Amino acid sequence: MRAPLKAAALCLFMAISLCSAQEPKNPLAPYIAIPDAVVALTHVEVMDGTGAPARADQTLVLSGGKIQSIGPADSVRIPAGARILDLTGRTVFPGLVGMHEHLFYTETDTPLLNEYLVGQAQQTAPRLYLAAGVTSGRTTGSMEPYADLSIRRAIAAGLEPGPDLDITGPYLDGPGTILPQNVQLRDAADARETVNYWADQGVTSFKAYMWIKPEALKAAIDAAHARGLKITGHLCSVSFPEAAAMGIDNLEHGILVDSEFKPGRKPGVCSPGNAGIANIAEHVDINGPQVQSLIHTLVEHHVAVTSTLAVFESIAPNRPPMRFLVREQESMMPQAWASVLETRAAIAEHAAQSYWPAALKKEMAFERAFVAAGGLLMAGCDPTGYGAILPGYGDQRGLELLVEAGFTPAQAIQIATSNGARYLGREKEIGTLAAGKQADIVVVRGDVAKDITAVEYVEYVFKKGVGYDPEKLIDSTRGMVGIR
Numbered sequence: 001m002r003a004p005l006k007a008a009a010l011c012l013f014m015a016i017s018l019c020s021a022q023e024p025k026n027p028l029a030p031y032i033a034i035p036d037a038v039v040a041l042t043h044v045e046v047m048d049g050t051g052a053p054a055r056a057d058q059t060l061v062l063s064g065g066k067i068q069s070i071g072p073a074d075s076v077r078i079p080a081g082a083r084i085l086d087l088t089g090r091t092v093f094p095g096l097v098g099m100h101e102h103l104f105y106t107e108t109d110t111p112l113l114n115e116y117l118v119g120q121a122q123q124t125a126p127r128l129y130l131a132a133g134v135t136s137g138r139t140t141g142s143m144e145p146y147a148d149l150s151i152r153r154a155i156a157a158g159l160e161p162g163p164d165l166d167i168t169g170p171y172l173d174g175p176g177t178i179l180p181q182n183v184q185l186r187d188a189a190d191a192r193e194t195v196n197y198w199a200d201q202g203v204t205s206f207k208a209y210m211w212i213k214p215e216a217l218k219a220a221i222d223a224a225h226a227r228g229l230k231i232t233g234h235l236c237s238v239s240f241p242e243a244a245a246m247g248i249d250n251l252e253h254g255i256l257v258d259s260e261f262k263p264g265r266k267p268g269v270c271s272p273g274n275a276g277i278a279n280i281a282e283h284v285d286i287n288g289p290q291v292q293s294l295i296h297t298l299v300e301h302h303v304a305v306t307s308t309l310a311v312f313e314s315i316a317p318n319r320p321p322m323r324f325l326v327r328e329q330e331s332m333m334p335q336a337w338a339s340v341l342e343t344r345a346a347i348a349e350h351a352a353q354s355y356w357p358a359a360l361k362k363e364m365a366f367e368r369a370f371v372a373a374g375g376l377l378m379a380g381c382d383p384t385g386y387g388a389i390l391p392g393y394g395d396q397r398g399l400e401l402l403v404e405a406g407f408t409p410a411q412a413i414q415i416a417t418s419n420g421a422r423y424l425g426r427e428k429e430i431g432t433l434a435a436g437k438q439a440d441i442v443v444v445r446g447d448v449a450k451d452i453t454a455v456e457y458v459e460y461v462f463k464k465g466v467g468y469d470p471e472k473l474i475d476s477t478r479g480m481v482g483i484r
């Protein structure tokens with residue numbers, strides 16, 4: 001009742017002509033650049049998401065929210081009345097399918113307050129994801145699951161801009177967790193009840209977290225599967241091979257968080273610290289028997305891996321380049337930006353002792369080897385760490401880092417689009433550019449096949465055939481990330 005009352009009150013102060021007979025407005029209109037029902041994207045380079053090499057001088061016709069036709073520019077017939085965009089010098093690729101897209105922001109460090117809290121960012125994160133080209137996203141762990149479900153409903157109803165969201169339930173965690181917002185599952189029964197409760201509320205995936213007890217993880221996996229839902233994990237108490245044997249569908253972050261490499265590890269117990277990462281950085285050979293056996297186990301059990309290179313990179317000294325980081329500043333509240341610069345400077349001061357450059361290289365080599373062995377690698381943003389990686393920006397940086405890892409630009413795009421679509425069981429609708437597919441398309445300036453950093457220069461993001469203006473989406477978040 002409050003909104004109509006407020007509107008009525010407002011009308012008392014406005015000219016009657018403004019308040020009477022108003023058309024119902026599309027709340028997304030301020031963010032839309034290309035609202036036309038039929039659009040032709042002409043003379044554009046296409047990277048179709050399958051991993052195939054780029055094709056020059058193509059034309060796509062979008063109609064009814066779908067790709068009606070796609071092919072060489074001189075062979076595609078453009079319907080009369082279509083809005084025609086000449087995209088010479090641009091590249092198009094499928095809307096990104098982001099597989100680690102939290103709707104929260106890890107708060108600025110507060111040394112006088114001890115608890116580590118995470119602030120909800122549902123008013124800014126979906127806009128930044130969409131602006132960066134993410135048209136479908138999995139939230140991969142929720143701090144405020146009711147709020148996440150609410151923003152998904154608003155996006156689906158066309159009331160808020162953002163990607164289509166697969167909402168992951170609350171982090172399924174255990175006793176000893178350092179995150180006070182997480183549930184501490186007592187046992188298998190508690191895990192089953194929690195999974196069923198949130199599945200009833202409408203979440204569509206689950207994620208287990210570092211301190212979950214093995215028996216709770218096994219029960220959560222089985223309960224999720226009984227509901228036809230998938231479950232991923234950022235694990236610690238349970239190693240990757242143990243989780244694969246239990247039937248988990250996906251593991252986040254890659255080898256750096258596999259606790260089997262932590263010296264002195266006790267099964268079922270998560271011991272804090274980065275000893276495992278340091279060990280991998282300094283001693284573990286990606287071509288050695290333990291890693292090769294791990295890769296074999298994951299591939300054999302059809303366990304997908306989500307690459308989150310951008311957040312790992314942010315912990316390495318003097319990375320990412322300032323050129324990249326300054327793009328995020330306008331979206332951030334000033335304290336958050338100051339905190340990022342301060343932490344970055346502190347990391348740079350201890351550069352000589354950092355094992356992160358070596359760790360990042362090992363993670364990249366693992367991801368290459370996993371794909372070479374037939375593993376399903378997907379990509380996500382994971383806007384966490386010390387706050388340097390914002391929603392959307394991290395997805396773009398992830399593509400650049402996949403190329404640094406040795407994938408071709410076409411493979412990097414495939415990992416971030418059709419691989420995620422395949423995991424979600426949505427590959428018939430999204431993830432590639434072909435006739436009949438949903439018109440989820442990113443238009444960027446430049447030639448992505450020659451220079452992957454072109455993904456930062458987004459001109460339009462089409463979601464279901466509607467062309468959004470990234471500048472306007474980003475403008476609407478100005479100074480807000482870190483607050484809401």
Ligand SMILES: [Zn+2]
Binds near residue numbers: 100382384
């Ligand atoms: Zn995460």
